[in-house]
Amino acid sequence: MSLKEVFVSQLRACHDQNTWFVSLNNAIKGVTAEQAAWKNDKSTHSIQEIVHHLAYYNKRYLNRFKGIQNADGANSIDATFHNPEEQTWQSTMVLIDDIMTEWRQSVEESDDKKIDDWAGELAHLTLHNTYHIGQIVHIRKQHGIWNPEQGVQ
Numbered sequence: 001m002s003l004k005e006v007f008v009s010q011l012r013a014c015h016d017q018n019t020w021f022v023s024l025n026n027a028i029k030g031v032t033a034e035q036a037a038w039k040n041d042k043s044t045h046s047i048q049e050i051v052h053h054l055a056y057y058n059k060r061y062l063n064r065f066k067g068i069q070n071a072d073g074a075n076s077i078d079a080t081f082h083n084p085e086e087q088t089w090q091s092t093m094v095l096i097d098d099i100m101t102e103w104r105q106s107v108e109e110s111d112d113k114k115i116d117d118w119a120g121e122l123a124h125l126t127l128h129n130t131y132h133i134g135q136i137v138h139i140r141k142q143h144g145i146w147n148p149e150q151g152v153q
Contacts (some may be wrong), residue, residue, distance in 0.1 A: 010115035015100035022151035049081040
């Protein structure tokens with residue numbers, strides 16, 4: 001398996017194919033706007049906030065990967081969890097799906113040198129995504145809205 005194939009596989013696992021862990025699409029599948037906004041307490045993030053955070057970082061790194069200049073970024077990591085454009089939950093789900101699809105396509109279309117150059121960043125990006133997907137599943141379990149048939153007991 002080539003390095004490119006490894007990263008395409010990891011991006012698929014993070015996006016829409018359950019493997020050893022639940023994909024993001026399955027982690028947010030069936031979550032209502034009310035459920036996405038639920039917080040255990042003020043010191044934690046909601047599902048929607050986590051998805052905003054993932055969209056923020058995945059889009060910024062995707063732009064860099066594609067050679068596109070990013071606009072000024074958030075002032076802090078905490079700010080990346082917020083919804084400055086006040087997107088609906090539905091539009092947030094579409095946004096992250098589009099970004100994740102574009103990531104996979106961009107890696108598939110890249111040459112081996114670019115993948116080699118980006119290997120460290122891609123590895124960290126997929127680990128970062130996986131970490132937050134786990135948080136989403138945990139929040140759903142806490143809230144009693146997780147269906148183990150979606151991939152994890």
